[in-house]
Amino acid sequence: MNAHVVEDPSGLTPEWLSAALGAEVTAVSWERVGSGQIGACYRLTLEGGQGVPRRLVAKLAAEDPAARAFLGPAYRAEVSFYRDLAATVAARTPRCHYSALADDHTTFVLLLEDLSPAVQGDQIAGCTPGQAAGAVANLAGLHGPRWCDPTLLDLPWLSAVGEEDATTLGEVFGPAVDTFVERFADRLPAADVRTLRQVADRVAAWVVGRPERFGLVHGDYRLDNLLFAAPPEEGVTAVDWQTLSIGHPLRDLAFFLATGLRPEDRPVHERTLVETYHTALTRYGVDDYDLGECLEDYRFAAVQGPLITVLGCVYGTRTERGDTMFLTMTTRSCAAIRELGTLDLI
Structure with a gap:
């Protein structure tokens, strides 16, 4: 049939x-x-x-x-x-x-x-630390079972970024940043403009960095692509798998926390949330990856934020909500990059 x-x-x-x-x-x-x-x-x-x-x-x-x-x-x-x-x-x-x-x-x-009455996350409003904890535990369930699994490379439809792809990304991302900065010239702080241009200078090296750890990367693990169970039920469900690839798994974690947590919450709660994610990873047999390595990889991976938001904004269909969302995500992730010292690790 x-x-x-x-x-x-x-x-x-x-x-x-x-x-x-x-x-x-x-x-x-x-x-x-x-x-x-x-x-x-x-x-x-x-x-x-x-x-x-x-x-x-x-x-x-x-x-x-x-x-x-x-x-x-x-x-x-x-x-x-x-x-x-x-x-x-x-x-x-x-x-x-x-x-x-x-x-x-x-x-x-x-x-x-149909997961109704589960509630879709709101990327602009952000989420609570409690909601984030459920989301990062669910994310570990994506990464952990296939962590550094070489058989992923045998799937013909699933790709990893190579040196040639990295060069192309570097050539594309710089002009995209210029377009993004021009579009939001009256709303983008000068500090964020500097961060975006610094990211553009390093993104080609970043995207192929730290290849010793790899796995499934959702690529767009953010609140709008998550459904939160309606109380008293608990749990988070991830949808929209069009951007799945092979890469450093911590890109998903850094992207979610840097763009989803409210600016006042991220510096206070992000270490605990990374620990929550790391603890969940160990339950899937990832026992050769200590918390210190995880925390540093999290810092390194924060470039995922501006990478996805700038490209999504510039090449996607423009809407009023989309403009607000991409600007909000970019300013949050640029602040995270500065506070985490991400660019010093590339």
Whole structure:
């Protein structure tokens, strides 16, 4: 039994869903959820026989056909994560009921567990230290089980950054910083401008630095991509796996804490949160990596903040909320880089 890829929600018929789920679906209704810049998400309400979930989230390709050609690698990464890796890690992710990817990678379908009433994080508002603790423990569940696992390099869809890629990144990031600084000239503090330009000078060396530790990197592990269970339930679920790669795992940790914690909370709580993450790592058998090494790698990895936010801002679809979010994330992460002495480690 094999359901084909559909390009829009009109294809999510009872017949198609029955084939995808292997159970009879008699009726379905859907509503659009999320902003849909990279893909389009729909909440489905289903009726049917035994084995049919009452609600699912369907994730499809972007509505703009012109955008799909550029997003093929992201679609391939997300579908492949659920197929090849989700069961091998301990991070909480939505259960995937069905996945399909077109041969040219420009269209895809994921039928995912609907985690409502879990609440999406708010990148602009930031999170509490308690919420951060749950998020970093979940992150250790992504990194720990496949820590320095050489078999990750055998997956054809999963890539690590090489020297040539690093050179290209250095050539691209400098002009992106110029565009970012120009866009926010009246809102970006001079100290942050200096930090961004210093990062641009070092980013090529940074991105291939410390190769002795590697693993799965979510790449965009931030509050907007996390769902927090509604009380009294506990737990954090990570979504949006389009940016998955191989790299230094601490990039995810530094990115999350530097951009997600409020400026007044990060300096007070970040060491404890790194310790929480490190303790969780040891539960997955990572026993040759001491806390001191983890703390220094955390400092080193903080460049992930401006790297992701500047590129996301400059090359993504511009929105009012997006501008506020990227500026907020950049100022938080630049402050972290200065306070942690990150650039001295590159």
